[in-house]
Amino acid sequence: MGNGSTEIVLGLAAGKVYQSKNSEIKELFSRNGWLFWSPEDIRSKVIDLAKRGYENEPAIITAKILMRQS
Secondary structure (H helix, E strand, O other): OOOOOOOOOOEEEOOOOHHHOHHHHHHHHHHOOOEEEOHHHHHHHHHHHHHOOOOOOHHHHHHHHHHHOO
């Protein structure tokens, strides 16, 4: 699905980060033009998905189920 205008960015989505070094990792990734999603970023994105209206989309349904317990 990529074409000439497609941009590829390296990144990491981390479920756990050693000794809460989120800011250091974000800084390193930012300096190199990479993407870093910390556990807090992931949680925030899941919460945002769960707040969306009903859609027959597996990711949104999963987010709604996950956030029922919170």
